[in-house]
Amino acid sequence: MQLTGLPGMCHAVVGENGAGKSTLMKILSGVVRPDRGRIVKDGEDLKLHHPLDARHAGISTIFQEFSLLPNLSVAENLFLGREGDIGHAMTRAELAQRSEQALSELELNIAPDRRVGSLGVGQQQMVEITKGVLADASVFIFDEPTAALASHEVDVLFALIERLKDEGKTIFYVSHRLAEIFTLCDDITIMKDGEFVRCVPTALTNEDEVIEGMVGRPIAELFEARAASIGPVLLEAKGYQGQAMKRPVDLTVGTGEIVGVAGLEAQGQQELMRALAGFDQRRGGSLTLQGKDISDIEARKRIAAGIGLVPESRKDDGLFLSLDIADNMQSAQVARGGLFALTPSLGELTRDIMTRLAVKAPDARTPVSDLSGGNQQKVVLGRWLLAGAHVLLCEEPTRGVDIGAKREIYRQLRAFAQQGNGILVTSRELTELIGLCDRLLVIRDGGIVSDVPAEGATEDSLLRAALPTSLDGGQTEAA
Known part of the structure; x- marks a missing residue:
C-alpha cells in the first residue's frame, strides 16, 4: 500500500x-x-x-x-x-x-x-x-x-x-x-x-x-423501487406532542410505506422521533399503532407493541459496546418481555439476519466494538428485524456508512416495508430521503409544514419548504 x-x-x-x-x-x-x-x-x-x-x-x-x-x-x-x-x-x-x-x-x-x-x-x-x-x-x-x-x-x-x-x-x-x-x-x-x-x-x-x-462492480441503481401501493395506516399521530416538542404534529405511516422527515438541522426531528418511541412523556394529542392507542405507554411497552428505534448515535444510544453481536441483536427481545422473561433460542435467526444484512464478522459472538461503523449499524437494524417490529423509527440510518453498506441497508429497509411494516426516517441527506422514501414530510421549527410524494420531489423544493419565511407562524399547507 x-x-x-x-x-x-x-x-x-x-x-x-x-x-x-x-x-x-x-x-x-x-x-x-x-x-x-x-x-x-x-x-x-x-x-x-x-x-x-x-x-x-x-x-x-x-x-x-x-x-x-x-x-x-x-x-x-x-x-x-x-x-x-x-x-x-x-x-x-x-x-x-x-x-x-x-x-x-x-x-x-x-x-x-x-x-x-x-x-x-x-x-x-x-x-x-x-x-x-x-x-x-x-x-x-x-x-x-x-x-x-x-x-x-x-x-x-x-x-x-x-x-x-x-x-x-x-x-x-x-x-x-x-x-x-x-x-x-x-x-x-x-x-x-x-x-x-x-x-x-x-x-x-x-x-x-x-x-x-x-x-468491484458497477452500481446501476442505489435505491430499490418505491412501493406500488400503500396499505392501511399503521402509525398515526393526531395533534401529538411530547414534552420536548415545540408543536403538536399530525402524521401517518402506512403499511408498506417509508416516510421521510426532512428539514434543516435541529428543527425538532430528534424530539419527534424520541417522543414517538416513548422516551418523552406526552403533552397532548394521541398516538395509535395498528388502531390501538399507545399514547401513554412507556418506551419498553411500545417496543413490545411493535415500535423500534434506530438512533442517530449508534455508539451512545444504539449499541451495548461491551457485548457481542448476538446479545446486541437479541436485546430487544429482553426489553419486550422483561429481564427475567423466558425467550426462545435465537441463534439460528441471528445468524440468518447477519447473512441477510451481510454483516462482516467471523460469527455472532464477535464483540460489536470490533466492527466497522457500517457493520455496527447493520447490527442495530438487525435487532428490530429479529424482534419482529412493525414500525421502525430510523434516525440517520446510513450515518458514516460506505456506499456498499448503504445499498444493503436501503434494500433491507425496503424489504422490511414490503413485509407489511412501515418506516419513519430522518436524514441530513436530502438525496437519500428522495431516493429511499415513498412520501416526505418537511419539519420546520417543530411543525410539519409540507407533506409531498417523494416521486418528483427535488432538493430545491424541500429546502424551500424547510427555510423559515417572514410569514412563518406554525404549520402551513402542504407544498
Missing part, C-alpha cells in the same frame, strides 16, 4: 467499510503499529509507537468517533493534555480566553464552559475538529468529519480545509460522501479489502468510476 500526501493538497481515501481506510489512518496517527513498510515525512523515517509520537511529528487526526470527555467543559476538552505544548499550566481565565479564540476562528457559537455531554452530536463533532486544528501540525487527517454536521457546519469545515491548504498543510480526507470529495480533494486513493486499488486525480475521474473501484 502506498499513499502520498503533498503540501497544500487534500488527498481523499475511499473504500467500503472494512476496506482498511481507518486502519491506515490509525497507523499514520500512531494508534496502530504497521507490520511492515515505512512512514516518511519531510525525508525522514517516522517511528510512531503512540499517538503522542504522531502529534510530536506534526500529525493531527480528527477521528469519526469522538475522543471527548463528556463530563468536562468544552474548554477543558480543547486543551486537555496540551499544557506541555503551551509551556505552563493555564489559569481558568487563560483557558477561557484561548478557547473563545479557537471557537470564534471556526465561527462556532459554543460557550467554552458548557459541558460537552450536553452538546448535540453535530456540536461535539465541531469541538473535535477545533481540538484537532489547535495542534501545530503540518499533516491533518479528517476521518468522516461531516457525518454528524449540519449544512452550515459543513460550510465552516470546508472553509477551514481550504485555509489549511492555502497554508501549505497536507490533508488526508476520509469520507463516504463522494460529492464532498469531488468538491474538496485533489487526488483520490481507492482501497478495497485492505489493498490499494488505484490513485487518480479528482479532475480525471467521476463518481461512477470511483464507486466501481470501491465495490
